[in-house]
Amino acid sequence: MQEAPFDAGAELNRFSAGAAGAGAVVSFSGIVRDVEGRLNAMEIEHYPGMTERAIRDIADQARERWSLLDVMVIHRFGTMRPGDQIMMVATASRHRVAAFEAAEFLMDYLKSRAPFWKKEVTDEGKTWVDATQADEEALNRW
Numbered sequence: 001m002q003e004a005p006f007d008a009g010a011e012l013n014r015f016s017a018g019a020a021g022a023g024a025v026v027s028f029s030g031i032v033r034d035v036e037g038r039l040n041a042m043e044i045e046h047y048p049g050m051t052e053r054a055i056r057d058i059a060d061q062a063r064e065r066w067s068l069l070d071v072m073v074i075h076r077f078g079t080m081r082p083g084d085q086i087m088m089v090a091t092a093s094r095h096r097v098a099a100f101e102a103a104e105f106l107m108d109y110l111k112s113r114a115p116f117w118k119k120e121v122t123d124e125g126k127t128w129v130d131a132t133q134a135d136e137e138a139l140n141r142w
Contacts, residue, residue, distance in 0.1 A: 001052055003078040008088055015072050019092035022069050024099040027090040028107055034082035041121040042086070042129075044077045051075075051115050058109045066102040068093050073106060075114070079121075108139045 008029045016025050032042045059071045072090040080086055089106045093099040110116075112131040119126045 001075055001077060003076060006074055006085065008085060011074060011088060012090060015090045019070050022092040023094045024096035025090060025092045026099040026103040028103055029085055030087040032080045032082050032084045032086050038122045039082050039120055042080050043119040043121060045117045046077050046115060054115050062102045062106055066093060066098040068102055105142050111135045112139050
């Protein structure tokens with residue numbers, strides 16, 4: 001959990017360098033998007049301690065379920081603008097299928113179950129963002 005921006009390339013290079021024995025490293029970076037052209041900012045709130053614990057728990061589940069060699073989750077909080085990086089997941093495993101599936105599992109969890117609260121800020125005001133039905137369905141496949 002961090003408020004400051006991060007360098008996805010540098011983070012991926014560091015992660016990959018430490019993934020001894022890996023045959024696959026998969027990464028995903030989420031970016032604040034402005035679907036309707038009206039978003040000024042995204043505000044993300046969390047409970048320190050609770051959020052980190054929840055993310056550690058789900059990362060441990062992924063590590064065990066897919067026999068991962070390593071896993072990394074970075075998630076920002078605070079105010080971000082369209083185009084800013086909001087999160088990053090990286091997984092390392094001996095084989096690509098495990099790395100891809102574990103990364104998708106982590107992304108689906110972060111999107112719909114991680115304890116974050118998101119507000120969209122537009123010229124019209126602030127609106128809380130709920131998980132969508134598609135987000136729930138994606139998580140249910142696991």
